[in-house]
Amino acid sequence: MLVTVLPLDPASTDPLYEQLRSQIAARATSGELPAGTRLPTVRQLAVDLGIGVRTVQRVYTELEADGIVVTEGRRGTFVASPSAPGRTADAVEAADAYAVAARRLGLTLAEATRVLTQRWGGSDVGGAG
Numbered sequence: 630m631l632v633t634v635l636p637l638d639p640a641s642t643d644p645l646y647e648q649l650r651s652q653i654a655a656r657a658t659s660g661e662l663p664a665g666t667r668l669p670t671v672r673q674l675a676v677d678l679g680i681g682v683r684t685v686q687r688v689y690t691e692l693e694a695d696g697i698v699v700t701e702g703r704r705g706t707f708v709a710s711p712s713a714p715g716r717t718a719d720a721v722e723a724a725d726a727y728a729v730a731a732r733r734l735g736l737t738l739a740e741a742t743r744v745l746t747q748r749w750g751g752s753d754v755g756g757a758g
Contacts, residue, residue: 632662632666632667632668632669634649634652634653634669634674634677634678635652636678637649637678637680645678645680645684646684646687646688646691649678649680649684649685649688650688650691650692653668653688653692653697653698654692654695654697657697657698657708657709658697658711662708663708664707664708664709664710664711665707665708665710666707666708667705667706667707668689668698668705668706668707668708670705670706671685671686671689671706672685689706693706696709696719697709727741727745728741731744
């Protein structure tokens with residue numbers, strides 16, 4: 630399957646790496662990119678999108694850490710199975726911890742959701758930056 634990536638918007642308030650990361654993650658999660666789909670090489674995708682190789686490498690590294698893709702050495706990078714070990718369990722565990730902390734702080738669901746939404750695109754989420 631030939632994977633095409635939608636153009637990125639340099640005028641967007643979201644950084645290019647986040648636009649690319651969220652696009653691939655959403656397409657993999659929705660099934661538009663089925664498990665086993667081979668993604669373009671880092672270099673090829675950087676050329677195709679007119680962005681830096683390090684930007685694409687960062688995206689692939691984050692997606693792999695999130696269990697969205699797997700890298701198989703020289704074979705390439707592939708969309709992971711939705712049931713990749715730990716992926717759902719880790720998300721549920723993190724959501725539980727956040728819900729407990731938000732309640733302890735007295736936040737409403739709307740306030741907690743707003744905070745998460747604001748942090749989602751932040752450059753220091755998860756220590757990346």
